[in-house]
Amino acid sequence: xxxxxxxxxxxxxxxxxxxxxxxxxxxxxxxxxxxxxxxxxxxxxxxxxxxxxxxxxxxxxxxxxxxxxxxxxxxxxxxxxxxxxxxxxxxxxxxxxxxxxxxxxxxxxxxxxxxxxxxxxxxxxxxxxxxxxxxxxxxxxxxxxxxxxxxxxxxxxxxxxxxxxxxxxxxxxxxxxxxxxxxxxxxxxxxxxxxxxxxxxxxxxxxxxxxxxxxxxxxxxxxxxxxxxxxxxxxxxxxxxxxxxxxxxxxxxxxxxxxxxxxxxxxxxxxxxxxxxxxxxxxxxxxxxxxxxxxxxxxxxxxxxxxxxxxxxxxxxxxxxxxxxxxxxxxxxxxxxxxxxxxxxxxxxxxxxxxxxxxxxxxxxxxxxxxxxxxxxxxxxxxxxxxxxxxxxxxxxxxxxxxxxxxxxxxxxxxxxxxxxxxxxxxxxxxxxxxxxxxxxxxxxxxxxxxxxxxxxxxxxxxxxxxxxxxxxxxxxxxxxxxxxxxxxxxxxxxxxxxxxxxxxxxxxxxxxxxxxxxxxxxxxxxxxxxxxxxxxxxxxxxxxxxxxxxxxxxxxxxxxxxxxxxxxxxxxxxxxxxxxxxxxxxxxxxxxxxxxxxxxxxxxxxxxxxxxx
Amino acid sequence: xxxxxxxxxxxxxxxxxxxxxxxxxxxxxxxxxxxxxxxxxxxxxxxxxxxxxxxxxxxxxxxxxxxxxxxxxxxxxxxxxxxxxxxxxxxxxxxxxxxxxxxxxxxxxxxxxxxxxxxxxxxxxxxxxxxxxxxxxxxxxxxxxxxxxxxxxxxxxxxxxxxxxxxxxxxxxxxxxxxxxxxxxxxxxxxxxxxxxxxxxxxxxxxxxxxxxxxxxxxxxxxxxxxxxxxxxxxxxxxxxxxxxxxxxxxx
Numbered sequence: 001x002x003x004x005x006x007x008x009x010x011x012x013x014x015x016x017x018x019x020x021x022x023x024x025x026x027x028x029x030x031x032x033x034x035x036x037x038x039x040x041x042x043x044x045x046x047x048x049x050x051x052x053x054x055x056x057x058x059x060x061x062x063x064x065x066x067x068x069x070x071x072x073x074x075x076x077x078x079x080x081x082x083x084x085x086x087x088x089x090x091x092x093x094x095x096x097x098x099x100x101x102x103x104x105x106x107x108x109x110x111x112x113x114x115x116x117x118x119x120x121x122x123x124x125x126x127x128x129x130x131x132x133x134x135x136x137x138x139x140x141x142x143x144x145x146x147x148x149x150x151x152x153x154x155x156x157x158x159x160x161x162x163x164x165x166x167x168x169x170x171x172x173x174x175x176x177x178x179x180x181x182x183x184x185x186x187x188x189x190x191x192x193x194x195x196x197x198x199x200x201x202x203x204x205x206x207x208x209x210x211x212x213x214x215x216x217x218x219x220x221x222x223x224x225x226x227x228x229x230x231x232x233x234x235x236x237x238x239x240x241x242x243x244x245x246x247x248x249x250x251x252x253x254x255x256x257x258x259x260x261x262x263x264x265x266x267x268x269x270x271x272x273x274x275x276x277x278x279x280x281x282x283x284x285x286x287x288x289x290x291x292x293x294x295x296x297x298x299x300x301x302x303x304x305x306x307x308x309x310x311x312x313x314x315x316x317x318x319x320x321x322x323x324x325x326x327x328x329x330x331x332x333x334x335x336x337x338x339x340x341x342x343x344x345x346x347x348x349x350x351x352x353x354x355x356x357x358x359x360x361x362x363x364x365x366x367x368x369x370x371x372x373x374x375x376x377x378x379x380x381x382x383x384x385x386x387x388x389x390x391x392x393x394x395x396x397x398x399x400x401x402x403x404x405x406x407x408x409x410x411x412x413x414x415x416x417x418x419x420x421x422x423x424x425x426x427x428x429x430x431x432x433x434x435x436x437x438x439x440x441x442x443x444x445x446x447x448x449x450x451x452x453x454x455x456x457x458x459x460x461x462x463x464x465x466x467x468x469x470x471x472x473x474x475x476x477x478x479x480x481x482x483x484x485x486x487x488x489x490x491x492x493x494x495x496x497x498x499x500x501x502x503x504x505x506x507x508x509x510x511x512x513x514x515x516x517x518x519x520x521x522x523x524x525x526x527x528x529x530x531x532x533x534x535x536x537x538x539x540x541x542x543x544x545x546x547x548x549x550x551x552x553x554x555x556x557x558x559x560x561x562x563x564x565x566x567x568x569x570x571x572x573x574x575x576x577x578x579x580x581x582x583x584x585x586x587x588x589x590x591x592x593x594x595x596x597x598x599x600x601x602x603x604x605x606x607x608x609x610x611x612x613x614x
Numbered sequence: 615x616x617x618x619x620x621x622x623x624x625x626x627x628x629x630x631x632x633x634x635x636x637x638x639x640x641x642x643x644x645x646x647x648x649x650x651x652x653x654x655x656x657x658x659x660x661x662x663x664x665x666x667x668x669x670x671x672x673x674x675x676x677x678x679x680x681x682x683x684x685x686x687x688x689x690x691x692x693x694x695x696x697x698x699x700x701x702x703x704x705x706x707x708x709x710x711x712x713x714x715x716x717x718x719x720x721x722x723x724x725x726x727x728x729x730x731x732x733x734x735x736x737x738x739x740x741x742x743x744x745x746x747x748x749x750x751x752x753x754x755x756x757x758x759x760x761x762x763x764x765x766x767x768x769x770x771x772x773x774x775x776x777x778x779x780x781x782x783x784x785x786x787x788x789x790x791x792x793x794x795x796x797x798x799x800x801x802x803x804x805x806x807x808x809x810x811x812x813x814x815x816x817x818x819x820x821x822x823x824x825x826x827x828x829x830x831x832x833x834x835x836x837x838x839x840x841x842x843x844x845x846x847x848x849x850x851x852x853x854x855x856x857x858x859x860x861x862x863x864x865x866x
Binding site: 408409410415419420423426430433434521522525526527528529530531532533534535602604605606609610 | 784
């Protein structure tokens with residue numbers, strides 16, 4: 001009991017003695033746990049919202065559709081669609097409703113739209129719920145809410161459909177298809193075409209020769225949970241395997257279960273989720289580097305304290321326990337704070353769509369999320385602390401008291417090489433060579449950050465390339481898809497990039513400071529032998545800039561590989577952008593390390609040399 | 615311009631006027647040096663003795679520009695150095711001052727030769743010239759066969775001989791030695807005494823702070839310090855050359 005009390009007291013006092021380091025450590029781990037929490041929570045963030053939309057609109061269990069190819073000769077299998085209404089397990093239906101592809105013009109946009117002819121009377125299954133205005137009337141169109149939101153139109157505005165003018169009488173949500181821009185796509189459809197409802201009379205006047213291009217049928221099943229099986233059963237090809245359908249065969253109906261629509265709604269945040277999870281793991285790596293650097297730096301500064309603790313009877317396990325306890329406490333606090341922040345941020349970041357009823361509430365924190373985030377935070381702390389803690393525990397008491405326990409490493413080839421370089425680089429290389437593990441951490445930290453930045457650049461390029469031509473091939477201004485989809489993802493990418501850079505900056509400062517402390521004796525000696533403070537400062541800075549350069553160069557293939565892995569495509573940013581990233585990294589590293597290096601290079605020489613004798 | 619070229623070769627190598635050094639403030643104020651007046655002639659060996667904490671090391675640090683005085687002046691070869699910038703002081707140390715410390719202060723990760731060549735590299739000499747100079751100096755201190763050894767592989771006396779070789783790397787005007795035998799056993803002390811004696815004979819200006827009467831006996835002049843002030847000065851009539859081992863009682 002006394003031992004636990006002692007460990008707690010020593011750990012608490014040490015943390016209190018270093019409030020800035022403790023706070024930065026907390027922030028570093030918290031940044032990682034927050035992003036990870038948001039990424040994990042996004043998985044279920046739209047589920048609840050889709051359910052409430054389904055209830056509010058009497059959503060169908062299965063949507064069946066038949067579409068005639070735009071230029072094909074095969075007719076739509078209307079009879080096959082009708083036959084589904086009598087299929088076993090079907091308890092009700094509405095439709096079939098006619099569908100036609102049209103060009104919607106509004107606010108300077110010309111975009112693809114799928115126009116559905118509906119009855120003015122409410123339907124028992126899939127009755128879209130107006131969030132603005134009312135349901136369709138002759139001459140009045142209702143626009144799917146997410147589509148209206150993206151185009152920037154509302155009830156009372158005017159739109160054109162195939163150059164015919166309509167007044168928007170309402171904006172409504174539906175559970176029959178997933179919201180714009182991920183509108184459920186069937187056998188033939190224009191990608192990202194928004195949904196517009198008209199009365200059947202208006203529809204006839206709009207469609208060419210009054211003929212629809214396809215039909216929708218909403219089905220209610222006796223067992224809604226069986227919808228995927230029902231859809232799979234009726235989606236089986238009717239033509240025997242190995243034979244090609246003849247031109248005269250009708251195109252069979254395609255069925256989509258409500259569970260698939262729910263999943264497609266969740267796809268709205270799929271990219272954000274993927275980005276956040278990837279960013280979260282990158283931040284975990286950086287946080288681990290932060291903790292390792294901090295612990296290493298503190299060991300350089302605290303080796304005498306360890307010696308004192310051991311001299312008064314502290315066992316090696318006590319010393320290790322104190323060090324581990326400090327960081328475990330910080331990790332637990334950071335995990336709790338990260339979980340809370342992530343839980344609050346998830347709905348704000350996702351805002352799934354105007355196309356669903358209500359906004360995403362805070363998703364439930366499951367035990368698995370809490371467990372994973374806490375385990376990651378603890379893992380970061382323990383993995384980064386274990387080696388220095390065990391090393392400190394094993395350090396000879398006498399050597400620790402003499403503050404000379406951490407003998408520097410020797411790299412003969414680097415020493416020989418440095419002799420040929422200008423004095424600041426000579427000092428910098430030799431300082432770097434003394435602590436290869438720290439230099440490796442600095443390199444990894446920068447490589448992880450640059451990987452994240454390069455992946456973000458690749459994602460932006462890919463996003464732009466992925467965006468279909470405005471209006472799905474129609475001439476127009478910038479597609480609102482850019483606004484609704486790209487902007488959200490860009491915001492997430494930007495937030496993660498900023499967090500990565502901030503954490504890497506903290507790491508760079510810590511590493512420089514730890515190096516300055518660790519190299520205080522050799523720096524003082526170099527100045528005694530005639531190196532100027534400026535040469536020592538530049539040398540300390542160079543010891544960080546060189547790994548930054550290596551890390552930045554390694555980060556480029558790392559980022560491309562990361563994006564290829566996460567984004568499922570290989571996108572290589574332009575050479576000039578990569579060059580800017582490398583040059584920028586080196587300049588930022590030089591700037592960030594300048595101040596701690598300057599302080600380290602100007603410490604009083606005599607004081608340091610005297611302390612070596614103390 | 616080489617900092618050494620701006621120094622005068624005539625007149626005293628070192629001189630202080632009213633040198634003062636204080637540490638701390640208020641009730642914690644410590645007067646480490648109190649109005650010290652000193653002149654060290656070129657080629658002279660000066661030994662400074664006194665009890666621990668009397669200000670000997672502080673005096674040495676001030677003479678070498680490692681610390682700044684609270685008051686007074688420090689002159690090196692006719693040039694006032696206490697007001698120089700840190701950069702100018704560093705250049706001056708690089709070319710005109712060699713330090714030898716009680717704790718050796720060798721770089722642990724560098725071999726003996728690499729330690730000795732370091733000041734020459736800092737002074738901008740080519741790696742080949744620096745290495746040649748290091749080889750010459752290591753030969754001079756009898757450590758040619760230990761040139762590629764790390765400090766941890768050397769005895770205390772060998773480390774101090776490496777430190778002395780390093781201090782001579784740039785042919786300094788003055789060598790300042792702070793307790794050079796303080797960490798050594800008797801045999802190693804004798805080695806270092808011989809080396810210092812050789813330096814004195816070669817006309818090297820030496821200021822040696824020591825507790826060791828045997829070292830003090832090798833000097834041309836001995837100053838005793840107490841509480842930051844000089845209390846006694848003894849001229850030793852060109853040192854004790856020839857009687858060193860007898861004085862030290864180290865050889866039969």
